[in-house]
Amino acid sequence: MEIRQGTAVSPGIAIGPALVLDTEGVRIPHRTVPPDQVGSEIARLRRALEETAADARNTRERMTERLGPALGNIYGAQQSLIEDRLLRTQIEARIQSQSYSAEYAVSRVIRDFVKRLEDAVELRGNIGAAEARRSASEFIDIERQLLSALLGHPTDPFVSLTEPVIVLATDLMPSDTADFSPRTVRAFATESGGATSHTAILAGALEIPAVVGLSRFLTDVSGGDTVIIDGDKGLLILDPDDETIARYEARRAEALARPDRYEHLRDMPSVTDDDPPVPIRLLGNIELAQEASQCLDRGAEGVGLYRTEFLYLNKTAHPTEEEHYAAYASVLQQIGPSRPVVIRTLDLGADKFSSVSGAVSGEKNPFLGLRSVRLCLNNLDLFKTQLRAVLRAAVFGDLRVMFPMISTVDELRRCKTLLNEVKEDLEYAGIPFKGGVRIGTMIEVPSAALMADVLAREVDFFSIGTNDLVQYTLAADRNNEHVANLYNPADPAVLRLIRMVMQAAHKHKIDVNVCGEMSGEPLYIPLLVGLGLRQLSATPRKIPEIKRVIRDLKIAEAERVAEHALTLETARQVESYLRKQFPPEGPD
Numbered sequence: 001m002e003i004r005q006g007t008a009v010s011p012g013i014a015i016g017p018a019l020v021l022d023t024e025g026v027r028i029p030h031r032t033v034p035p036d037q038v039g040s041e042i043a044r045l046r047r048a049l050e051e052t053a054a055d056a057r058n059t060r061e062r063m064t065e066r067l068g069p070a071l072g073n074i075y076g077a078q079q080s081l082i083e084d085r086l087l088r089t090q091i092e093a094r095i096q097s098q099s100y101s102a103e104y105a106v107s108r109v110i111r112d113f114v115k116r117l118e119d120a121v122e123l124r125g126n127i128g129a130a131e132a133r134r135s136a137s138e139f140i141d142i143e144r145q146l147l148s149a150l151l152g153h154p155t156d157p158f159v160s161l162t163e164p165v166i167v168l169a170t171d172l173m174p175s176d177t178a179d180f181s182p183r184t185v186r187a188f189a190t191e192s193g194g195a196t197s198h199t200a201i202l203a204g205a206l207e208i209p210a211v212v213g214l215s216r217f218l219t220d221v222s223g224g225d226t227v228i229i230d231g232d233k234g235l236l237i238l239d240p241d242d243e244t245i246a247r248y249e250a251r252r253a254e255a256l257a258r259p260d261r262y263e264h265l266r267d268m269p270s271v272t273d274d275d276p277p278v279p280i281r282l283l284g285n286i287e288l289a290q291e292a293s294q295c296l297d298r299g300a301e302g303v304g305l306y307r308t309e310f311l312y313l314n315k316t317a318h319p320t321e322e323e324h325y326a327a328y329a330s331v332l333q334q335i336g337p338s339r340p341v342v343i344r345t346l347d348l349g350a351d352k353f354s355s356v357s358g359a360v361s362g363e364k365n366p367f368l369g370l371r372s373v374r375l376c377l378n379n380l381d382l383f384k385t386q387l388r389a390v391l392r393a394a395v396f397g398d399l400r401v402m403f404p405m406i407s408t409v410d411e412l413r414r415c416k417t418l419l420n421e422v423k424e425d426l427e428y429a430g431i432p433f434k435g436g437v438r439i440g441t442m443i444e445v446p447s448a449a450l451m452a453d454v455l456a457r458e459v460d461f462f463s464i465g466t467n468d469l470v471q472y473t474l475a476a477d478r479n480n481e482h483v484a485n486l487y488n489p490a491d492p493a494v495l496r497l498i499r500m501v502m503q504a505a506h507k508h509k510i511d512v513n514v515c516g517e518m519s520g521e522p523l524y525i526p527l528l529v530g531l532g533l534r535q536l537s538a539t540p541r542k543i544p545e546i547k548r549v550i551r552d553l554k555i556a557e558a559e560r561v562a563e564h565a566l567t568l569e570t571a572r573q574v575e576s577y578l579r580k581q582f583p584p585e586g587p588d
């Protein structure tokens with residue numbers, strides 16, 4: 001048995017036979033045609049381009065219907081690349097000048113594009129690398145589709161699947177994932193890819209467990225071998241032994257039972273088991289506007305974190321003010337006028353959409369560099385465009401604005417000054433807006449946690465972003481598997497900072513929320529409530545189970561647990577203490 005660690009991009013457990021995809025795609029031999037056939041070769045190419053563009057258009061329409069316009073647009077981008085004149089003229093030039101067959105010309109031109117993109121990845125380091133890699137895989141996908149049209153046979157390995165499989169591949173293309181059905185593709189794992197790759201985002205939307213960014217494994221597995229994907233922990237298990245299979249089968253059964261298991265709680269209040277009951281407000285985290293209604297479907301009372309940087313998905317330019325406005329207005333309209341919607345201003349840079357963000361290229365430590373609010377304060381037009389849209393959309397309901405990655409009081413004050421300037425501009429221009437929006441700051445950098453008593457005087461609410469707070473407190477990159485042993489929200493250093501932030505918020509009578517992954521983990525809920533948390537925001541899928549934990553919890557018990565946890569010395573001790581106090585529920 002072998003366990004490989006990768007990046008978890010879509011949760012869930014799957015066990016099944018592997019379908020191993022050819023790592024090389026279709027290989028095309030160097031072939032030329034006689035000069036008098038060049039014309040008909042070009043005609044073949046044009047037909048193939050038309051057919052492939054029509055397929056991409058159909059797929060876009062199908063996926064837009066299934067997953068909404070933002071994800072459907074991934075296929076729109078592919079359609080534009082296929083229809084791009086530059087691509088066609090370059091391929092035709094190879095056929096004209098070198099008498100290449102249409103297939104070989106397609107392969108040559110696209111492989112050259114890909115090579116240039118790969119060189120760009122090497123040159124640019126982290127900055128823009130994700131975008132260049134993504135474009136390279138789009139082109140390889142287009143090559144495969146064009147060759148399939150020219151050769152007259154499908155190269156799609158998924159069309160004839162009759163039994164469920166786990167797909168293992170070097171990389172997967174958006175056109176592959178479009179045809180994935182959770183019935184036949186139980187899960188997938190790839191050697192390349194990161195958490196923000198299109199394939200990863202689609203896997204989440206299709207609710208197929210997935211792990212990406214695994215070190216080379218395809219040479220160690222054959223089609224039909226049993227494998228396990230643990231999409232919660234980012235693991236691929238090759239050749240699992242019987243005991244491991246049995247353990248994972250139990251976990252899978254438990255996970256499958258979960259959504260229905262808590263369905264009855266959907267319309268029940270999120271309150272503790274005290275007399276009188278203490279309300280703990282549950283909100284949802286979203287990345288795309290169309291996810292807003294899922295928050296209500298799962299029993300959340302609003303949106304606690306809208307990650308607006310996902311407006312950059314499929315974009316090569318900054319979103320316009322109207323695009324920002326339309327997205328925010330849509331979220332508010334779905335959520336209704338009296339429930340809160342917290343819009344976080346752009347958290348771009350480092351691992352998120354850095355190529356279109358205006359970040360400086362070649363930063364040695366992008367996570368410590370010009371990212372997030374720093375980047376916005378360095379690009380005032382970009383920032384003001386978003387703030388204008390925020391204030392305009394606020395007329396539709398209870399919109400709140402939140403600034404990410406604040407590390408100094410000055411930075412927060414600059415954001416507030418800018419917001420006031422934008423209000424004045426809108427007023428002067430006679431554009432309708434709502435001025436009295438509540439203002440919050442993320443607490444995700446240790447300096448902000450340490451200064452929480454000062455920051456609390458400046459804002460209406462805090463939201464603790466534990467994903468970054470853990471990374472910056474423990475100096476452990478949240479995406480680096482080599483330091484994953486250090487990255488732990490239960491670390492006493494993190495708990496002390498959270499307590500400090502809660503105390504400052506309570507002293508200044510402002511709301512405090514936790515919106516990192518920690519608040520979606522049932523094990524940590526009693527601890528957070530014991531530390532003083534009365535509101536949290538998590539992935540909508542997690543809301544029903546969290547509500548179950550809260551409804552079984554007494555405040556005094558939670559406070560006793562938090563007090564004891566704070567006396568412990570290591571993350572491991574805290575975790576095992578919590579597990580003993582609150583053993584996980586078994587399958588029904």
Ligand SMILES: C=C(OP(=O)(O)O)C(=O)O
Nearest residue numbers: 444465466467468515516
């Ligand atoms: C919610 C957070 O922000 P991000 O979008 O970076 O995960 C966090 O850091 O906890």
